[in-house]
Amino acid sequence: MRYLSVAEIAKKWNISERSVRNYCAHGRVQGAFITGKTWNIPESAEKPERSNKKKEYPLTLLNILKEQKACKYFGGIYHKTQIDLTYNSNHIEGSCLTHDQTRYIFETNTIGVENEAINVDDVIETVNHFRCIDMIIDHAKADLTERFIKELHLTLKSGTGDSGKDWFAVGAYKKLPNEVGGRATALPEEVADKMKALLRAYNTKEEKRLEDILDFHVKFEQIHPFQDGNGRVGRLIMFKECLKYNIVPFIIDDNLKLFYYRGLKEWDNEKGYLTDTCLTAQDRYKAYLDYFRIAYQVS
16 A cells, blocks of 8 residues: 655645644544654545534635744745745845845845845845735735735834934825836825725725736825835735735736836726736746645636
């Protein structure tokens, strides 16, 4: 008889490794036995029915991210998402940290520097961005609110050089007018009302499609509610909303940056530019899901 590992059975049954171990430990997997600390499970073993007889919901990407976050699992989709989303979103905004340096900070909470000058804010914002991703995973199912968006900004910018400037409002809407790409944005006195109206219109839609999420993102960036950090907060919100509505999320990487900017600029005239860019990024994230054998809805 051929025996499989806990990891192999977890993939076969589409459940977490923790659940497999629990089933084995409670004697619910026929023929399973333990050697040392390793469970040996017959290849032909059937997945036990849930004892509480409650409806068993499909395992979603959000479930898996929460599970891997909780057990600090390295090498899976949570690990890859943290590093790739943080590196690319910060890099678009000018961070000089490399992908390897970003990964090293996440994995070790340290950074090795030899004969190289590193911007302290780049390091702080990298660590802060990891925390922001944890926030959107923890609160993925909640409705978007001004309070949550401000908390994302507070988390992202806390401890940076900007946080010590009197005119820079960390975790609050901007105090000074700003531009993005040479284009005017909402004036400081307009921001609160515009954000309330944007969130009201968005939250009244019960189900959100990818187009609804992109439309919110464009309007959020047009308002540009914060003094800095709008792009990163906006992309975090898109990722959160994709998780909420079981839409495959996406990461805008550096070689899509110019197409992404064009899509934001032209959205009101031609939605295809931004949509195609995000669908390309979504296909790349689907490749991650395929590699980790995580099921997703095919649209």
